[in-house]
Amino acid sequence: MxxxxxxxxxxxxxxxxxxxxxxxxxxxxxxxxASPMTCESSSGSFTREWSFDSAEACGTGKGNPNSSADIEGLGGVFDLPGSGVWTKRGDVTDNGDDSDWLNVSLTSGNWGDKDIEATWTLAAGFWDTFGLGVFTVHVGHGPTDNLSDFGAFMITPGEYNGTWQFSQTGAQGGGGGLSNAGIWTTGVPIDPRExxxxxxxxxxxxxxxxxxxxxxxxxxxxxxx
Structure with missing residues (x-):
């Protein structure tokens, strides 16, 4: 850290x-x-793995994260004092980008695939506007209910771009492909005049x-x- x-x-x-x-x-x-960080979820012969190159912490959870409680529920540094502290700033999907703050570009694989390499970029001024940021990657429901459906990474403050990956092994057919990537924020930036x-x-x-x-x-x- x-x-x-x-x-x-x-x-x-x-x-x-x-x-x-x-x-x-x-x-x-x-x-x-910060160093590259990887989180995984395994059940039997099935494994899902999310990696992000500029993270301070990572976690995995069930479902498609749509509320602050989904991020807080990861525990650790994600569970900040109070409730409703995280605000979602949009998603990137195969249908386009509805986030003003996040851009994602796939360099290997396609939306819906189980083996993805991609880049991420935050909009200029992100760290002048927010104190903390979390990057999430959600995938479709997999071959077993015991697998997590999304990975989350606490972005290293000040970092604006990098790479990320997702892979799923052990599954023949069925769900589990890349669905969406999102950006979450909380807090205010540190005054640069200090x-x-x-x-x-x-x-x-x-x-x-x-x-x-x-x-x-x-x-x-x-x-x-």
Whole structure:
């Protein structure tokens, strides 16, 4: 998990300004980049695998994701405080593109296939508008109810384009082909005018930021209701 992503999780709400400032400095000093990430769902001899090249986390779920609850239900970093925090910004399908923020181009395979390679591109200004983004890929109902129907990836903040893949093995005929890709957002961007302070090193700043965050949370718990 990159510092840039941790910074976005904490700073997007504005509730922990001291920790946010330290993490801004740490992320500016860090040269860590996201790596390709893969999530899979298996049942018997059947396996579905989703891969994305610039992700901080991934998960798989059932059905076609159409509500914030579908993303929150993946758990982990997808399950942010509150409810209804994720907003869907459109889909890309074989019938066209109804998203102003996402473009998908297939480089191998076709819509409805079970072996896909493709590129993804976010519209200019995406990270100037939103704090966090999730990319989802939904496929048709497969040969067994125990397989997940979509893969989701928390996009590394600041990344605008890359590649993704989907494959399904073990199924002869039946459903499971590529159906749609979607983009989800939440939060607000970090103010680019905030200037990071000089720092002695990334590890020390990370530790200081986490300590400040814990201290502020403890103070809130002690405050009378």
């Amino acid at each position: 990159t510092l840039k992503f941790v910074r976005s999780l904490i700073c997007r709400t504005g509730h922990l300004p001291a920790a946010c400032l330290v993490l801004l400095a740490a992320s500016a000093a860090s040269n860590t980049f 200037q990071p302070i000089p720092n002695p090193g990334v590890p020390a700043l990370m530790a200081l930021g986490l300590l400040l965050m814990a201290r502020q949370l403890r103070r809130r718990r002690r405050m009378p209701g």
